[in-house]
Amino acid sequence: MSELLKDTKGSSITAIVPDGDEVDGRWKPVVMGIAEGPRDDAQIAAERHGVGVQAVDQIPIEFKDCWQQEYQTVPGGVALNRQDMVPADSYYTATCRVYNNSDEPRMLTCRHGVALPCDESDQEGTTVEQWGDDFGTVADADPNLDAMTIEVGQNSGRDGISNTIEGHIDDYPVGAYYTRDSIADAVNSSPWSQYGCSTCDTNPEIYAPEVDFTLQCQAPDGSTSSIQMQDQVLREQVAQGGDSGGPWVGIYPINIPHTVVAGMVNGSTVVNNTPVDFGTAAFAIQRDLDVSFGPFRAR
Structure with a gap:
């Protein structure tokens, strides 16, 4: 476009x-x-x-806080955790609400919140918590994108998923995603805000769009493995532990202003001797997880 x-x-x-x-x-x-x-x-x-x-x-972005607390109706940008995570107080960040191809709401976030990044085992059904209470289970996941969706459980301690991003401008619900070309056009600039439960809001410079690379992982027992990451956007290194899964967003006004999702936070690595953050682009998540953002729902 x-x-x-x-x-x-x-x-x-x-x-x-x-x-x-x-x-x-x-x-x-x-x-x-x-x-x-x-x-x-x-x-x-x-x-x-x-x-x-x-x-x-x-419209400029205005964030509020880091949002590490309990929510009855869970928005994007808030802390999620897994009961058996090590250390026990570990957490990661919800991205935003999306819809699957049956038009059912799901929470999007990073897959490595429930499994090591290089662990490609099936995580469907794994329980996810929101600040210590059952929130839902993994519905679908793609390890090469490090992305997953969460279905709110019938016995969940939460009411559902909000179509807003907490700490963001609450009146602007998620309504669209940035195209591949938009991200490519924004290289060497900092047009969008990145949000995470550790660093709150940052505005990282974009270094490279749509990059595939091999990520090396080390397990707690010292063993090593690797995974091929796909459609990652390389950005200035600003994220910290707990920011993973956090939304990377902008706002465009049209009739009622909407939040537009560029992607999520996934991790940090070194590329050509340069420390960088990387995160999956929203257009790749929409394509490979067969989900849609806001009014653009899969039919």
């Missing part, structure tokens, strides 16, 4: 978002050109190649 706007002055980032209308029961997408300066100064056409383009002002 960013190809449509690549020669358009004043357009910095492109996203697929709902425009508030439905066609045959589905949300109709629109391409948005986000003005780098005042919207009135941006030269963004109303249509490019037959696709509607809407110019909007970018």
